[in-house]
Amino acid sequence: MLARCELFCGQWQTHFRDLLHLTDLSPYLAAMETPPNDRWIQHDHGPHSSRLNGACGRSIPYDRLKSVDEIFDVAVVGAGPAGSVAAYAAATRGLRVALIDRQAFPRDKPCGDGIGPGAVHIAQELGLDDIFSGDKPVHTVRVMGPDGSEFHSTIPPIAGKAIQGYVVPRIHFDKRLFDRAIEEGAHDYSGMKFVGTEISGGLRMVTLQGKDKSQRRIAAHLLVGADGAHSVVRRALGVAPSMRNTTAIAMRAYAKSDAFSATDPDCPQLLFAFSRDLLPSYAWVFPTGLGTVNIGVGGPLAEIQKRGQNLKHLLVTFVGQIRSQGIALEEPCAQRAHHLPHFAGIPKLVHPRAALIGDAASMINPASGEGIAYGMTAAASLIENLPTEVGDGTALGSALIRFEQDFRRTYRMHIASSIAMHRLMHSLYFSTMFIRSAQRDPVVLRDGIELLFGFGRVRVLTCARVLRSGWSRSRDRE
Numbered sequence: 001m002l003a004r005c006e007l008f009c010g011q012w013q014t015h016f017r018d019l020l021h022l023t024d025l026s027p028y029l030a031a032m033e034t035p036p037n038d039r040w041i042q043h044d045h046g047p048h049s050s051r052l053n054g055a056c057g058r059s060i061p062y063d064r065l066k067s068v069d070e071i072f073d074v075a076v077v078g079a080g081p082a083g084s085v086a087a088y089a090a091a092t093r094g095l096r097v098a099l100i101d102r103q104a105f106p107r108d109k110p111c112g113d114g115i116g117p118g119a120v121h122i123a124q125e126l127g128l129d130d131i132f133s134g135d136k137p138v139h140t141v142r143v144m145g146p147d148g149s150e151f152h153s154t155i156p157p158i159a160g161k162a163i164q165g166y167v168v169p170r171i172h173f174d175k176r177l178f179d180r181a182i183e184e185g186a187h188d189y190s191g192m193k194f195v196g197t198e199i200s201g202g203l204r205m206v207t208l209q210g211k212d213k214s215q216r217r218i219a220a221h222l223l224v225g226a227d228g229a230h231s232v233v234r235r236a237l238g239v240a241p242s243m244r245n246t247t248a249i250a251m252r253a254y255a256k257s258d259a260f261s262a263t264d265p266d267c268p269q270l271l272f273a274f275s276r277d278l279l280p281s282y283a284w285v286f287p288t289g290l291g292t293v294n295i296g297v298g299g300p301l302a303e304i305q306k307r308g309q310n311l312k313h314l315l316v317t318f319v320g321q322i323r324s325q326g327i328a329l330e331e332p333c334a335q336r337a338h339h340l341p342h343f344a345g346i347p348k349l350v351h352p353r354a355a356l357i358g359d360a361a362s363m364i365n366p367a368s369g370e371g372i373a374y375g376m377t378a379a380a381s382l383i384e385n386l387p388t389e390v391g392d393g394t395a396l397g398s399a400l401i402r403f404e405q406d407f408r409r410t411y412r413m414h415i416a417s418s419i420a421m422h423r424l425m426h427s428l429y430f431s432t433m434f435i436r437s438a439q440r441d442p443v444v445l446r447d448g449i450e451l452l453f454g455f456g457r458v459r460v461l462t463c464a465r466v467l468r469s470g471w472s473r474s475r476d477r478e
Contacts, residue, residue, distance in 0.1 A: 067217055068205070068217055068218060068219045069216050069217055069218055070098070070187075070218045070219075071096075071203070071218070071219045071220070072096045072097060072098045072187070072218060072219070072220040072221075073090065073095040073096045073097065073220065073221050073222065073391075074086070074087070074090045074095055074096075074097045074098070074220055074222045074223075074224060074383075074386075074390070075097075075098040075100065075204065075206050075218060075220035075222070075224070076090075076097065076099050076100060076186075076224045076226060077100045077101075077194045077206075077223070077224065077225055077226060077227045077232075077233050078100070078101060078226035078227030078228055078231075078233075078360065079099050079100070079101035079105065079174070079177075079178045079181070079190060079226075080109065080170075080226060080358065080359075080375070081119070081173070081174065081177055081358070081372045081375050081376050081379075082226040082357045082358030082359075082360075082363075082372075082375030082376060082378065082379045083099065083101070083224065083226030083227070083357075083358070083379070084099065084174070084177035084178045084180070084181045085122070085126065085128075085177060085181075085375070085376045085379040085380060086224050086226060086357065086379035086380075086382060086383055087099040087181040087184075087186040088126065088128070088177070088180055088181040088184050088186065089126060089379060089380050089383035089384070090186070090383045090386075091181060091184035091185040091186045092126075092184055093383065093386070095386075095390065097181075097185070097186040097187060098186070098187045098189050098206075098218055098220065099178070099181055099182065099186040099188060099189060099190070100189040100190075100192055100194060100206075100208065101178075101189070101190045101191075101192075101227075102191070102192065102193040102194070102227075103190065103191065104190045104191045105174065105175045105178045105179075105190055106171045106174070106175040107171065107174070108170065108171045108334070108336070109170035109171070109174060110170075110250075110251075110252050110336035110337065111170045111252060111338070112250070112252060112284055112286055112294055112296055112369065113167050113168060113169050113170060113173075113252075113286055113288060113294045114138075114165060114166075114167055114270070114284075114286055114370070114453075115132075115165055115166040115167070115168055115173065115372060116165045116372065116373050116453035116454065117164060117165050117373075117454050118370075118373030118374075118376075118377065118453070118454050118455055119165075119372045119373040119376050120132070120164060120165060120166065121373075122373065122376045122380055123376070125380070126380060128177070128180060131173070131177065131180065132166055132168070135166045135167075135168055135289065136166070136289045137164040137165070137166060138155070138164060138165045138166060138167060138269045138270055139154055139155055139164065139269065140152065140153065140269045140270070141153060141155055141269070141270045141271075141272065141449075142270065142271045142272070143271075143272045143273075143274070143435055143438070144271070144272070144273040144274065144275075145274055145431070145432055145435040145436065146274050146275060146276045146279060146428055146431055146432055146435075147432050149432070149435065149436060149439070151435075151438070151439035153439075153445060155449060165453065167269075167270075167286045167287060167288050167294065168288070169254075169288055169290070169294070178190070189208065189218075191210065191211060192208040192209065192210055192216065193208065193210075194207075194208060194227065194232050194233060194236075195207040195208060195209050195215070196236055197223055197233070197236050197237075197354070199352055199353060200219075202221075202391070203219040203220065203221060203353070204219065204221070204222065204223040204353045204354060205217060205218075205219050206218050206219065206220060206223060220353075221353065221390040221396065222353055222354065222355070222386070222396065223353060223354040223355075224354070224355055224356075224357060224379075224382065225237065225354065225355070225356045225357070225360045225361075226356075226357050226358045226360055226375065226379070227360050228358070228359045228360060229247075229338065229339045229340065229341050229359045229360075230339070231356070231359070231360035233354070233356065233360060234347070234356055234360050234361075237351045237354055237356070238351075239347045239348065239351075239356070240347070241341075242339075242341030242342075242345045242362050243345055244301050244302045244305070245302045245344075246341060246342060246344040246345025246362065246366075247300075247301045247302075247339055247341050247342065247345070248281060248298055248299060248300050248301055248339070248364075248366065248369060249298060249299065249300075249301045249304060249311065249337060249338070249339055249340065250281075250296055250297065250298025250299075250311075250337065250340060250369060251296055251297055251298070251311040251312065251314075251335060251336070251337045251338075252294060252295070252296040252335070252336055252337075252338070253294075253295055253296065253315060253332035253333060253334055253335040253336075254288075254292045254293070254294060254295070254332065254333055254334045255292060255293055255295055255319070255329045255330050255332040255333070256291060256292050256329075257287075257291075257292065257293045257327070257328055257329045257330065258291060258328070259293075259327045259328050259329070269287055270284070270285075270286055270287075271284060271286075271322075272284055273285075273318065273321070274425075274431055274435065275318075275321075276428060277309070277314065277317075278299050279299075279425055279426060279427075279428060279431055280299070280300065280367070280422055280423070280424075280425030280426045280431070281297075281298045281299035281300065281369070281425075282297075282298070283295075283296065283297040283298075283314075283315075283318045284296055284297075285322060285327075293329070295315070295318070295319065295322075295329070295332060296315065297311060297314045297315050297318055298311075298340070298369060300366075301339065311337055312335065315332065315335065340359075340364045340371065341359060341362040341364060342362055342365065342366035342422075343362060343363070343364065343365065343366055343415045343419060344362075344419050344422075345362045346361060346362045346363065346415070347361060347362060348404075349361050349403070349404045349407065350400035350401060350403065350404045352397075353393070353396065355400055355403065355404075357375055357378040357379050357382060358374070358375030358379070359371055359375065361378070363375055363378060365452065366418055366419055366422035367418050367419075367421040367422040367425065367451070367452055368418075368452035368453060370452065370453055373453075373454070373455075374411075378407055381403055381406060382400075382403050385399045385402050385403040385406070386399050387399050411455065413457040414451070414455050414456065414457050416457075417451055417456070417457040417458040418451065420458060421451060421452075421458065433466060434448070434466055437465060437466045441465050443461070443462065443465060444462055444465050444466060447459060447462045448462075
């Protein structure tokens with residue numbers, strides 16, 4: 001047991017050292033643009049548009065603007081939670097915003113549909129908490145361990161406050177946020193595909209393409225890439241896609257069921273299953289409150305490919321396991337797989353007159369698959385850091401650097417803890433010990449939930465409690 005304790009502590013130290021580079025942003029300062037000298041002309045497009053200046057406040061060359069349809073302060077590509085929150089926050093500041101998405105809304109998005117406490121909190125701070133009106137909050141959780149053990153618990157308060165989350169199908173949740181951004185004044189560019197971008201005259205030129213293959217060209221002082229795991233903006237900025245070993249893959253489906261009634265206090269609202277086949281990831285059953293459940297499985301992409309596993313087969317097996325426990329599920333439908341680029345591969349976030357947020361920036365917790373909270377938080381922080389004159393290239397460049405520094409500094413220990421937890425969950429021994437400890441110890445349960453679905457971190461006291469639980473169990477077996 002002593003050897004296991006030494007290995008456990010040594011693994012945590014190693015994973016934290018691996019993440020120390022996260023706050024080194026010195027290479028990014030050199031990437032800021034240098035404004036060109038050219039023939040300039042000044043424009044004013046009304047009270048809702050900042051003066052159309054290039055970097056350092058200089059005016060924009062006329063010959064660069066002839067082919068531009070419209071000019072914006074901020075162009076957001078991707079109208080998921082991160083993109084819509086960025087557009088909403090920018091519009092509330094009086095900035096002229098284009099909200100771009102290749103699909104029209106409402107549209108489906110493969111996801112577990114869980115809206116964690118972190119996302120709920122930032123929605124409340126932005127005055128968007130009414131988007132959950134009519135939804136049933138989540139208060140209880142059931143966890144099944146890899147050794148067959150399980151427990152059912154009310155989600156404990158964190159920092160003395162009751163926490164809550166929701167399960168809202170993304171077809172509804174994303175539409176609500178998108179509508180609020182448009183109502184606040186963002187310009188609707190849904191149904192338009194992002195094709196490419198370049199900097200010209202101190203502006204980001206953005207080329208869009210409609211479903212009829214017609215093209216439009218707009219310009220913006222800032223381009224925000226929030227277009228998901230396979231971000232086209234990320235590639236256009238020269239950022240490599242997430243690697244296999246820093247990406248997870250999951251499959252979601254819906255099934256009719258009344259076994260997880262949101263109105264029945266005796267029924268668990270969320271079910272997590274950590275099976276031997278899926279470690280370090282898990283399977284889940286989340287009730288939508290609409291007479292259906294979101295059911296899915298997931299795991300590290302490299303591991304699943306290495307094992308030759310098939311997500312559809314894993315999902316069918318999990319559905320069988322749930323039914324064998326007497327839980328009624330009709331035949332799953334709407335099966336869709338999706339990639340989850342996670343924090344272990346987080347790239348450079350800021351670029352000349354551009355920034356990446358959300359899944360496009362690999363802002364996903366590798367231990368839980370949660371990403372909505374990070375995307376929404378990063379979006380709000382990015383817009384909050386913008387200068388009054390977004391046309392001032394020097395001020396904008398400094399603001400973008402500050403945004404990335406703040407994000408990495410604020411979530412550095414959380415990111416390190418999430419990656420460490422993800423790696424340790426590969427171990428059947430550790431995952432079993434952690435789940436059993438959470439079953440017995442409310443402190444471990446609280447810190448585990450905060451790490452997986454909030455912004456918590458691994459604490460020395462929690463590690464000691466987990467180790468003590470494992471030690472006590474070993475002695476009990478003896």
